Amino acid sequence: MEKFILNAGKALARWRSGIDYFLEEKVQGKPLNLILFILSTYAVFVLSFSLFFGIRSIIENSLIFLILFGIMLLILIWLAIFHESNKHLETDRHDFRVEPLKTSRIRFELINLDRESQKQFVRLINGRRVKEKINFTMGNKSGDSANHRVLFVLFDELFVGGIQDLTGERKSSFFNLLMNSFLMNHEPLKENTLKTSFSAWKNEQEKINSRNQRKLIRQVLAKE
Known part of the structure; x- marks a missing residue:
């Protein structure tokens, strides 16, 4: 047999x-x-x-x-x-898994997103690509680097497994998603700036400012 x-x-x-x-x-x-x-x-x-x-x-x-x-x-x-x-x-879909969230509980006002940007951000949460770029203005008073870092914290909390361990093609895919989805105070994001800011952000997780940014983002996403 x-x-x-x-x-x-x-x-x-x-x-x-x-x-x-x-x-x-x-x-x-x-x-x-x-x-x-x-x-x-x-x-x-x-x-x-x-x-x-x-x-x-x-x-x-x-x-x-x-x-x-x-x-x-x-x-x-x-x-x-x-x-x-x-x-x-x-x-129409991006290839990152998003933590389960109730979009109705997200406090968009804490990161200064207008109504149209809110709709596009919900598309990202639902695994879809945006139709119009989101104008991200949070942190302008502290300079562009602060903007990028708040954005990194946001996706570190959003994506399953976070983004801190992203490398190679996976990290490039993430940067492309950001560049295709966001404007930084009406200006396009640049890959070289993202790379520099991302490295600096990873090395500053224990600083008070980084902790405050993470606390803010967790409030935005209704995680605390």
């Missing part, structure tokens, strides 16, 4: 590999090609049916076959549309 299972597994793997190759190389993953392939398979099935039961049986049951064909075509078109919509949804 064990030998049979091993051989059957190998045979199934070869069969699946062949199908994957055909779908990827020949059909090429295009919805229209896939629909045509499946409908062609259905046509072959109908023809095979006629070989066993005769052409007369096909003619007699033609209405049933046409109804099944129509239902299959509608289902395939719907699946293709659904698959295409998923692609657009994926491009």
Whole structure:
């Protein structure tokens, strides 16, 4: 029995590999090609049916076959549309996990966000990318570096696992999210400034100012 299972597994793997190759190389993953392939398979099935039961049986049951064909075509078109919509949804979402929060409890007034910026910030919390950049003004009196650091604390509290241990591509992805989502007092964020501020911020977590910023952000997010 064990030998049979091993051989059957190998045979199934070869069969699946062949199908994957055909779908990827020949059909090429295009919805229209896939629909045509499946409908062609259905046509072959109908023809095979006629070989066993005769052409007369096909003619007699033609209405049933046409109804099944129509239902299959509608289902395939719907699946293709659904698959295409998923692609657009994926491009609309960022790839960071957000801590569960009640957006109704967030105290936006503490970080001076206007109504439109609040809406866009909620999109970020819900895992989606913003439609318009959020104008972040918190901390202007202390200079631009304070702005960046408050923003870092905000996302350190927002994202699952925080941001302090981000490195390499993951950190670059985070910086891109910030640059694509925020303005700093109407000015675009710059990657070099983000890198410098991020390093300085990580090294100053125990300072009183950093502790006060974290306390403020936790109040904003209704964590305390």
